[in-house]
Amino acid sequence: MGDSVNPFESDLGRGPSNHLALSPLSFLPRAAAVYPERCAVIHGDRAYTWAEVYQRSRRLASALTKRGIGRGDTVAMMAPNTPPCLEAHFGVPAAGAVLNALNVRLDAAAIAFMLNHGEAKVLITDREFSPVIKEALAEIAKAPGREILVIDIDDPLGEGGELLGETDYESFLATGDPDFPWILPDDEWESLSLLYTSGTTGDPKGVVYHHRGAYLNAIGNIQVWGMGPHPVYLWTLPMFHCNGWCFPWTVTALAGTHVCLRQVRASAIYDALADHGVTHLCGAPIVMQMLLNAPEEERRDFGQQVKFMTAAAPPPAAVLAAMQDAGIEVTHVYGLTEVYGPAVVCAWRGEWDAFDIEKQAAMKARQGVNYPALEGLMVADAETLEPVPRDGQTLGEVFMRGNVVMKGYLKNPSATEKAFNGGWFHTGDLAVWHPDGYIELKDRSKDIIISGGENISSIEIQDALYRHPAVAGAAVVAKPDEKWGETPCAFIELKPGASAEEVEIITFCRDRLAHFKAPKKVVFGPLPKTSTGKIQKFVLREKAKGL
The missing domain is CATH 3.40.50.12780 (ANL, N-terminal domain)
Incomplete structure (x- = not known):
């Protein structure tokens, strides 16, 4: 019957009465x-x-x-x-x-x-x-x-x-x-x-x-x-x-x-909650900290249920509990600029309500599952694109595909081709895949530091540091920070006979970068390296946690 006419296609056409561009x-x-x-x-x-x-x-x-x-x-x-x-x-x-x-x-x-x-x-x-x-x-x-x-x-x-x-x-x-004509794109x-x-x-x-x-x-x-x-x-x-x-x-x-x-100030947020009946707001974890740590004179009572959507670092159990007590329900999402912002959500399941707050926080710490608008989400081997086992342990790269992935990078076909290699968008983020299908980020392979919701490139800071006449080697990693989530921490190896002070290095960077990108902490000493001379950033990340 291969030559028969498909009745659902033969005389049912697409035209302006039944098909318009989504915008x-x-x-x-x-x-x-x-x-x-x-x-x-x-x-x-x-x-x-x-x-x-x-x-x-x-x-x-x-x-x-x-x-x-x-x-x-x-x-x-x-x-x-x-x-x-x-x-x-x-x-x-x-x-x-x-x-x-x-x-x-x-x-x-x-x-x-x-x-x-x-x-x-x-x-x-x-x-x-x-x-x-x-x-x-x-x-x-x-x-x-x-x-x-x-x-x-x-x-x-x-x-x-x-x-x-x-x-x-x-x-x-x-x-x-x-009265300018409002015409949607063709x-x-x-x-x-x-x-x-x-x-x-x-x-x-x-x-x-x-x-x-x-x-x-x-x-x-x-x-x-x-x-x-x-x-x-x-x-x-x-x-x-x-x-x-x-x-x-x-x-x-x-x-x-x-x-x-x-x-974004605590007093202004509380005023909006109380005076305008705000029901929804989004922001980095620092906005939650701002609300919870606000002095009493800046706080206002509000009666409505409020929903807060946050990305970047997942909220700790204590913060989650405090937000719930304040009448604010937190939703954790994950995404990138390349996918229109959040495209993955920790979709909450009713049975998790019975968990204690520590267990709830552990569940909410996972980035979650795809938005309905994102057709494909997987954790896979970065080279073969073979999905990793859903065991919550095997590390792989996060891949996405669908209609909410960017068109590409402007005037940069090589970067676009690399990002879309194999028919998937390569996020560069590393994660595990849990048995229930929820993904959980474990590292950012691009060494991006997320501070107060802002993405900061460690490489950009390192480039600035290397311009200092006393610097022989430099590596920048994320240092956990209670207020900002993460801040840049610079490890510096000085040239023989050279000297420099922490405040000098920070000022040097602030003169060459946006101020929020400058390191907040500088540590001097030999940099740990592999046998081939590559700086071992994982060692420095562990050191930064203890500073």
Whole structure:
């Protein structure tokens, strides 16, 4: 019967009536149409309805289009979690452009590299960051013919700063049409955003997201967190981190309320919990510590159940218990920039509620299982891609595949090919696979240090250390830290006859790196090496634990 016609394919076609590209841009017009007067954004004394957010986002798309910005162009954003940053997640791609949200903690050299590599034509920047942006723009201006339209955000809650652009954000919006046509992309594979990795070797890599992946991971957040309609979401997680783990689109899909936060402080978080009824927030473990260690005068009572999603280091049992006592339920996730943020979740099972808090913490320490939007997750041999036994002991590399994996690295085909070798995305993270299918990370093969939720490359710090005239050898590892989770610890072997002090080395690094990347501890002495001269970092990690 091989020649027979398949009745399910012969006269059932795909067209505009039954097939449209998936895009998170579709969430905003629906929220505005169904809940036009519902509160969408809170920022200090300001509040915007969903109708207003839609209008402002359309103005942004229109204003960019009038300036010649369109498909294939990059619009960079240097801003904290404020309304313009949220609006850019809709208005920029609605103009057909690609949003490049920049890490506000980076130094001028890194920012300049990203603006050049991503070929940004527009930079929307908050006045708070004018010193570093001014320096980055001066570096960019050295290239002939390289011009960027700079738009300043003059946030009334900010602390001011020099105006660098030809116009301010609100004036720029005023040039746009509030009825600008909201057209979804024809192809869901079209690029939506550009984000940069921390740069484990050499320059950081530009990770490119597409509309389909952002749409699916935004929906995945709803599924794994059990989010109902109209959540009140507090922006403690930076939107420059994997586009805020796709939550700009998730919360909009549910017509919830975005509560903006310029700076993450315990008092501001407690105020938001008490005054705005915040139900959900995300962040690194340091945010939990901040809440639990806040002085009594900064605390506020709140009556609602609150959900907290955290990545990086799993919460210790004592922290987990304290969060539960405070009325905050913790969900542990794992992901990477290359997979739109969290793509693995420690899905909680009801029977675990009967465990004592130590056992619950042990279960929650595991990274878990795949998001519904991530089709493939395995722990396997790094070379053969043969899955390891699910015995909770055999070490392997974590591999992922599916629609929430990046398009690839911008202008870096060799790195993209290497990352996708064998039909799987190679995370570079090492883990074991438990009998129940949950994975548990054991190490990071790329030597990334996760400090306060920020990824720090040990290699980048080592490169800076080697520039010091007294340094003969250097190795940087993670040192456990109660507040930050991990901080960089430098082990240094000095040149014969040379001398240096700890504070001198730290200052040297701070002058050459973003301050949060500088080592917090420096240890002098011979470096342990293999017979071939390779530094034995596992020995240094053990030493760092005891410091």
